[in-house]
Amino acid sequence: xxxxxxxxxxxxxxxxxxxxxxxxxxxxxxxxxxxxxxxxxxxxxxxxxxxxxxxxxxxxxxxxxxxxxxxxxxxxxxxxxxxxxxxxxxxxxxxxxxxxxxxxxxxxxxxxxxxxxxxxxxxxxxxxxxxxxxxxxxxxxxxxxxxxxxxxxxxxxxxxxxxxxxxxxxxxxxxxxxxxxxxxxxxxxxxxxxxxxxxxxxxxxxxxxxxxxxxxxxxxxxxxxxxxxxxxxxxxxxxxxxxxxxxxxxxxxxxxxxxxxxxxxxxxxxxxxxxxxxxxxxxxxxxxxxxxxxxxxxxxxxxxxxxxxxxxxxxxxxxxxxxxxxxxxxxxxxxxxxxxxxxxxxxxxxxxxxxxxxxxxxxxxxxxxxxxxxx
Amino acid sequence: xxxxxxxxxxxxxxxxxxxxxxxxxxxxxxxxxxxxxxxxxxxxxxxxxxxxxxxxxxxxxxxxxxxxxxxxxxxxxxxxxxxxxxxxxxxxxxxxxxxxxxxxxxxxxxxxxxxxxxxxxxxxxxxxxxxxxxxxxxxxxxxxxxxxxxxxxxxxxxxxxxxxxxxxxxxxxxxxxxxxxxxxxxxxxxxxxxxxxxxxxxxxxxxxxxxxxxxxxxxxxxxxxxxxxxxxxxxxxxxxxxxxxxxxxxxxxxxxxxxxxxxxxxxxxxxxxxxxxxxxxxxxxxxxxxxxxxxxxxxxxxxxxxxxxxxxxxxxxxxxxxxxxxxxxxxxxxxxx
Ligand code: SF4
Ligand code: SF4
Numbered sequence: 001x002x003x004x005x006x007x008x009x010x011x012x013x014x015x016x017x018x019x020x021x022x023x024x025x026x027x028x029x030x031x032x033x034x035x036x037x038x039x040x041x042x043x044x045x046x047x048x049x050x051x052x053x054x055x056x057x058x059x060x061x062x063x064x065x066x067x068x069x070x071x072x073x074x075x076x077x078x079x080x081x082x083x084x085x086x087x088x089x090x091x092x093x094x095x096x097x098x099x100x101x102x103x104x105x106x107x108x109x110x111x112x113x114x115x116x117x118x119x120x121x122x123x124x125x126x127x128x129x130x131x132x133x134x135x136x137x138x139x140x141x142x143x144x145x146x147x148x149x150x151x152x153x154x155x156x157x158x159x160x161x162x163x164x165x166x167x168x169x170x171x172x173x174x175x176x177x178x179x180x181x182x183x184x185x186x187x188x189x190x191x192x193x194x195x196x197x198x199x200x201x202x203x204x205x206x207x208x209x210x211x212x213x214x215x216x217x218x219x220x221x222x223x224x225x226x227x228x229x230x231x232x233x234x235x236x237x238x239x240x241x242x243x244x245x246x247x248x249x250x251x252x253x254x255x256x257x258x259x260x261x262x263x264x265x266x267x268x269x270x271x272x273x274x275x276x277x278x279x280x281x282x283x284x285x286x287x288x289x290x291x292x293x294x295x296x297x298x299x300x301x302x303x304x305x306x307x308x309x310x311x312x313x314x315x316x317x318x319x320x321x322x323x324x325x326x327x328x329x330x331x332x333x334x335x336x337x338x339x340x341x342x343x344x345x346x347x348x349x350x351x352x353x354x355x356x357x358x359x360x361x362x363x364x365x366x367x368x369x370x371x372x373x374x375x
Numbered sequence: 376x377x378x379x380x381x382x383x384x385x386x387x388x389x390x391x392x393x394x395x396x397x398x399x400x401x402x403x404x405x406x407x408x409x410x411x412x413x414x415x416x417x418x419x420x421x422x423x424x425x426x427x428x429x430x431x432x433x434x435x436x437x438x439x440x441x442x443x444x445x446x447x448x449x450x451x452x453x454x455x456x457x458x459x460x461x462x463x464x465x466x467x468x469x470x471x472x473x474x475x476x477x478x479x480x481x482x483x484x485x486x487x488x489x490x491x492x493x494x495x496x497x498x499x500x501x502x503x504x505x506x507x508x509x510x511x512x513x514x515x516x517x518x519x520x521x522x523x524x525x526x527x528x529x530x531x532x533x534x535x536x537x538x539x540x541x542x543x544x545x546x547x548x549x550x551x552x553x554x555x556x557x558x559x560x561x562x563x564x565x566x567x568x569x570x571x572x573x574x575x576x577x578x579x580x581x582x583x584x585x586x587x588x589x590x591x592x593x594x595x596x597x598x599x600x601x602x603x604x605x606x607x608x609x610x611x612x613x614x615x616x617x618x619x620x621x622x623x624x625x626x627x628x629x630x631x632x633x634x635x636x637x638x639x640x641x642x643x644x645x646x647x648x649x650x651x652x653x654x655x656x657x658x659x660x661x662x663x664x665x666x667x668x669x670x671x672x673x674x675x676x677x678x679x680x681x682x683x684x685x686x687x688x689x690x691x692x693x694x695x696x697x698x699x700x701x702x703x704x705x706x707x708x709x710x711x712x
Contacts, residue, residue, distance in 0.1 A: 052662035052683075082627035083471035085659055091624050095666040110624075117469045117505045263507070277508065284481045286462060286499075287508035289474030319659040322437055323478040326486050343436065 006134060007032050009072035011060035014231035015156060016256050018188065020076060023149035027135040027142060032072040034063045037234040041066055046346045048096050054085055055315035055345050056228035059235055061096055068097075068106035074134070078260070079112035079126075084289040084320055150257060152187060155200045157255035157268040159183050162207045164252060165220075167244035171213040176244075179206050216247055219364050221338075222302035224253040224295040224328075225313035226321045229344050231256060236313055237350040239342075239357065243311075246361045251307065253298035254291065271301050283327040290320030296327045303331070309338040309364040316345040338363045386414035387529065389496075390451030390458045393418050395444040396476060398562070398580035399466065400500070402550040404459055407543035411529040411536065416455055418447040421587035425450060432487045439655045439684065440581050441475055443588060445487060452488065457496050457528065460484050464501035467611075470629040471503075473660055496525050555610025564593055570602035572704060575641045577606060578653035579630050579661070588684055589653060590693045599701050604647055609637040617643070621671055628660045638668055642677035649678035649704045651697070656685040678704060 010020045012034040024031040035041075037059060045062025064075045080087025090110035097103045109130040114123040128139045135142065159180065167176040183203035190196040221243065229235050230252065240250055255268040264274045271279075276297025277287065283300075284293045299310050312328055314321035325341050332339035340360040342353065389408045391401050405415050418425075421443050429446025451458055462480040463472050471477070480499075484492045498521050501514055519533075526536030553559045560566065562584040574596060576583055583589055583605055596603050606614055611633060618626055618636030626632040634652070641647045652668055654661035665681055672679040680700045682693065 050662050050665045052657045054659070054662070057663075079624075081469075083474045083477065085663055087627060088624070088663055091622070092663050092666060094623070095670060098670075099666070115505070115507055117503070273508075283485050284478060285485070286477065286481070287506075288477035288481075289471075292474070292478060316436065317657040317659060317662065319474040320478070322434055323475065323482060325434055326482055330486060 006030065006074050007072045008074045008076055008134065009034055009064070009067040010076050012037050012063040012232065012234075013060065013228060014233070014256055015153075015160070016231075016260075018156065018184075019149055019153040019256060019260070022152055022188070023146055026145040026149065027131065027137055029134050032067055032070060034067050035070065037063060037232070042346050048100055050092075052317055053092070054317050055235070056226070056232075057085070057089055057092060058346060059228070059232065060089065061093055064093060064106060064108075065097070065100070065102055068102055072106060074107050074109055076130075077108055077110045079110040081113070081116055082289070084318075086290070148193070150261065151193070152190060152196055153260075154257045154268060155187050155196060155203070156184060157257050158200075159187065159203050159207060160255065161252070161268055162204070164240055164244065164250040166207060166210050166212070167241070168218045168247055168249040169212045169216055171211040173245065176207075176210045177241075179210050182206050218247050218249050219308040219361075219368055220249045220251060221309040221311055221364065222251045222253065222299060222307045223311050223313065224298050224324075225291075225311075226315055226318050227254050227259050227291055229313045229315050230254055231259070235344060236342075237348070237353045239311070239313070239353065242354060242357055243361070246357065248361060248364070251302060253295060269298070271298065273297075276301065280327070283331060284323065288320055288323060290318070292320035292324040295321065295324045296331070299328055299331060303335045303337050307337065308368050309340070309360065311360070312339070312341040314341070314343060316343050336367075338367055384414065386412060387457065388416050388455040389413040390416045390418065390448075390455030392444055392447035392451060392458070394421065394447045394585065395440050395479075395581050396461060396463050396472070397444075397447075398584055400461065400463065400547070403543045403547040406546040407539050408459075410539040410542070411525070411531055413457075413529065416451065418451050421447070421585050423587070426587070433482070436657070438475070438658050439588065440579070440585075440658075441479075443581075443585070444479070445483075448483060448488065452491055452494060455494070457494055460495035460497045462497070462499040462501075464499065464506065465503045466500070466629055467502050468504050469625070470627050470632060472630065473628060475659075496528065497521050498525065551607065551611065554607040555612070557608070561605060561607045564603065564605075565597050566602055567597055567600045570600050572600070572649075572701065572708070573602040573604060573647045574701070574704075575604045575637065575647040575650040576653065577634055577637055577650055579634075579655070579658075580605075580607065582653045582655050582684060588655065590684070590690050592651070592653065592693065592697065595694060595697055596701070599698070601701060604637075604641060606633045606637040609633075609640055613640055622667065631660045631664055634661075634664060635667055635671070638677075638679070639671050639675070642672060642675040648708065649680070649700065651700065652679060652681040654681060654683055656683050678707075 007030045008024055009032045010017050017033045021031045021033055041062040042059060045058035049058040049061055077090045079090055090108050093108045112126040116123050128142055131142050163176055163180045170176045183206045186199045186203050190199045223230060243250055253269050258267045258269050264272050273294050276294040279300040280293045280297035284296045287293050310332055312325060391397060391404055408415050425446035426443050428449050429442040432445045433442055448458060460480040460483050463476040465471050480497060484495050499517050522536045522540055523533045526533055554561050593603060614633045614636030617640040618632040621639045638650055668679060
């Protein structure tokens with residue numbers, strides 16, 4: 001499996017491929033960015049997947065098969081050891097690819113996290129093994145490049161968090177998105193830490209150069225939920241853009257680097273998992289897979305900070321987040337914070353979501369105005 | 376599993392739901408609480424009202440066995456002093472049960488029955504050596520504190536409670552071994568005297584032995600003169616080994632490991648004429664297993680039918696499907712002879 005002959009890809013998930021592409025480039029491995037998802041792909045994904053598999057599986061297998069058709073022959077995937085289904089996705093992919101005759105076209109390489117309980121050496125081998133084969137580089141080198149790409153991705157996430165608030169206040173529709181693309185372009189081109197530091201400042205300036213509508217009253221809502229449906233705009237019908245356009249600023253509980261990075265590190269999204277779990281404890285006591293407990297903690301944090309509303313996104317059948325939902329319903333009701341939970345599957349249509357968001361926005365507006373009048 | 380409630384005898388009544396992990400842990404809990412001096416009360420068998428009551432307490436999209444569990448708890452709360460609130464993380468090293476088993480306690484005590492939270496006895500069962508988000512040594516501390524708290528309720532010392540708990544773990548193990556060795560049949564199961572077919576009825580125990588949820592599949596097969604083999608009868612040791620040889624990555628849910636392994640083992644050794652896989656709607660881990668079960672049974676030339684147990688299924692519908700499956704196997708067998 002020498003790097004020169006192979007083309008690597010990752011399943012489509014928000015801005016994840018930018019991070020991986022940067023890393024692969026540094027390692028001298030050819031990379032094919034996954035195509036944006038579309039309805040046709042989702043249809044294919046749903047038709048090859050087990051009927052009740054969670055929606056992210058259906059979307060990601062579709063993305064992998066699409067990239068295979070476009071010439072990629074290795075798909076990198078993150079693994080895991082449970083208890084949520086994500087950790088077994090890689091194996092399910094392999095089985096599905098085989099069933100559909102795609103196993104000759106593309107191979108799944110799962111990078112397993114260091115938590116198998118089978119010892120660090122074993123874990124290191126599982127994580128680095130495939131990449132060493134592909135790049136003929138050593139573990140420390142591969143790791144060092146990962147930390148560099150990761151640093152860049154953190155900068156990008158920070159810019160994205162600016163997008164989610166500035167776009168709600170822009171004077172001219174579409175302006176922030178343009179500036180955001182420009183800023184991301186800058187960051188992507190950074191070749192070393194020095195350049196990155198310089199471009200980051202510039203990127204922030206670019207974002208701050210968006211002309212704001214000073215008359216617009218904006219509101220702020222927190223978005224929590226299962227990471228894939230939160231991070232992949234096609235899957236969530238671009239809910240964040242829709243909200244921004246309705247004049248709503250967004251605080252999002254998770255970014256790509258929050259999800260891929262060490263669990264208790266400093267987060268782009270505000271509080272770290274450790275603090276989130278502490279806040280969640282009176283409701284959801286202890287980790288129960290995926291982001292359930294962290295989501296509850298984030299929602300409480302937002303409420304404590306005086307957020308105007310909370311939106312929760314989760315795929316049909318998701319085990320951790322359906323429990324989060326139970327807790328979020330009571331927590332938001334007690335705090336009298338407007339709350340909307342949206343369950344997403346392959347049949348969810350954008351029209352329905354737009355109507356629900358508009359209705360929700362009206363509630364948020366009314367509630368907030370009530371408070372303003374009271375003051 | 377039913378024990379009738381006796382007249383009040385001054386003992387503290389502890390209710391054990393005959394649902395969900397009860398089908399793994401009730402022998403353990405029964406032994407533990409009886410030793411502590413409690414009167415153990417089981418909930419009655421699941422029926423449609425229990426499911427309805429439970430369904431009203433949780434989100435409509437949560438899996439049916441979970442709803443049933445909440446229904447059982449609601450019933451028991453009316454007649455019992457205490458109910459153990461389990462956080463059942465794992466029953467062995469390096470596997471999990473299911474995320475929902477981990478969140479169950481929080482949902483019971485902090486959400487659905489929060490007004491009655493004093494009636495719950497928290498107990499965390501986690502046999503893993505390492506669990507993410509849990510600091511080293513913390514697990515033992517949690518268990519120790521919980522056992523102490525339970526002991527206090529029954530006026531027992533920490534040492535006594537601790538000993539009873541460890542005895543109870545052995546009881547669970549023995550119960551499982553007895554089922555695997557064929558010393559006892561699981562949960563009042565009946566087997567025909569001269570069966571002409573053997574079928575593996577595979578799935579989470581609460582899907583198989585809860586006759587309401589499984590729509591009496593076991594007695595249906597009994598009446599069809601079919602011998603049934605379940606994952607408990609294969610036994611963990613054998614099924615887990617078989618799963619690990621058939622899967623390129625170790626399954627991290629113990630139930631799924633037992634399910635996949637049992638199917639592989641039974642087919643590989645020609646111990647059954649076919650497999651019925653019962654999965655309840657919408658079960659997270661089970662939903663991914665169908666691909667692997669199909670592959671394994673195809674490779675081993677086995678016959679496998681998957682049945683998704685949903686709330687609205689009709690009894691006759693299931694009967695027709697099971698009959699058709701059994702008849703087709705009988706037909707093939709007759710043709711071969
Ligand atoms: S978090 Fe939920 S949707 Fe995501 S992989 Fe896990 S079970 Fe599936
Ligand atoms: S294993 Fe499946 S059926 Fe059992 S609680 Fe979990 S999701 Fe529900």
